[in-house]
Amino acid sequence: MVLLTRKIEFSASHRYHNPAFSPEENQRVFGKCNNPHGHGHNYTLEVTVAGEPDPATGMVVDLSDLKKILEQEVMRRMDHRHLNFEVPELAGQIPTCENVARVIWNLLEPKITQGRLHRVRLYESPDLFADCYRNGAGRNAS
Amino acid sequence: MSGTDVAGNIKVELGRRYRFAAAHRLHSLQLSDEENARIYGKCNNPCGHGHNYVVEISVSGEIDPATGMIANLADLDGFAQREVLDPFDHRSLNEEVEAFRTEVPTTENLCIEIFRRMRAFPKAKLERVRVEETSNNSFEYTGDAASDSEAAPQGR
Numbered sequence: 001m002v003l004l005t006r007k008i009e010f011s012a013s014h015r016y017h018n019p020a021f022s023p024e025e026n027q028r029v030f031g032k033c034n035n036p037h038g039h040g041h042n043y044t045l046e047v048t049v050a051g052e053p054d055p056a057t058g059m060v061v062d063l064s065d066l067k068k069i070l071e072q073e074v075m076r077r078m079d080h081r082h083l084n085f086e087v088p089e090l091a092g093q094i095p096t097c098e099n100v101a102r103v104i105w106n107l108l109e110p111k112i113t114q115g116r117l118h119r120v121r122l123y124e125s126p127d128l129f130a131d132c133y134r135n136g137a138g139r140n141a142s
Numbered sequence: 143m144s145g146t147d148v149a150g151n152i153k154v155e156l157g158r159r160y161r162f163a164a165a166h167r168l169h170s171l172q173l174s175d176e177e178n179a180r181i182y183g184k185c186n187n188p189c190g191h192g193h194n195y196v197v198e199i200s201v202s203g204e205i206d207p208a209t210g211m212i213a214n215l216a217d218l219d220g221f222a223q224r225e226v227l228d229p230f231d232h233r234s235l236n237e238e239v240e241a242f243r244t245e246v247p248t249t250e251n252l253c254i255e256i257f258r259r260m261r262a263f264p265k266a267k268l269e270r271v272r273v274e275e276t277s278n279n280s281f282e283y284t285g286d287a288a289s290d291s292e293a294a295p296q297g298r
Contacts, residue, residue: 016209016210018208018209020208021208029209029214030209031216093207093210094208094209094210094211095210096205096209096210096211097156098154098156098205098210098211098212099205099210101154102152102154102205105152106152121157126159127158127159127160128156128157128158128159128215129156129157130154130155130156130157131154131155131157131200132152132153132154132155133152133153133155134151134152134153135151135152135153136153
């Protein structure tokens, strides 16, 4: 099995706020991420596809196909958007790195038919990221 | 889509990077001075040297629907600060970290020591510790060595 990783970057704004919490609770749990007008990040997304290279092309997945999927599913939905208000898949969820990564996994997995989605890694900043794997197929058990 | 419909099929991990600077010297008490010099080279120089270390911690767990979080970053950061960064940053690993009075502070052993400390984080399951000694050398540990099983705290 060979792993192929494609990286893209997008920029988006968000705010952490749970309407079921009191203002004090929101402030305590989310800190400055609860500031009323939101803030933003430059996100880096790494999408890893696993598979055997096709004998005819030498490719696990056609990169131009993968680029189109990422453009369609991620860039168009999230780039230069407010994640709380403009991404229906995140409605009702706090747009943390974990939740955004999980939404991206759910968007990409059915679209990747050549090879299979192995990992989604979403960096919210260089020092904070979330990884998604299929359950039972973690990084250490691929 | 709430994400919860398929959440059971997906494992999510939270990764966080920290930095500290420390001195060390690679010198094994089980080896002769000549062997130490031969095996560790300049890393055996008598007065030690230092690195800017990067520590990457990965934890897993359920995403709390109320917060969207596996673990609150403030909790994870506070724990790492107390257990790893404060005891290691701007210190001599050989002289000031108990484990390295006997073990050689290679970055392999440093990974294991940081894993032992971070494993006690109560809010999520520790999956992996990755340490960059320099931008060209990195080491990972997932807690599978028999040698540290006896040091395991309460099971999760």
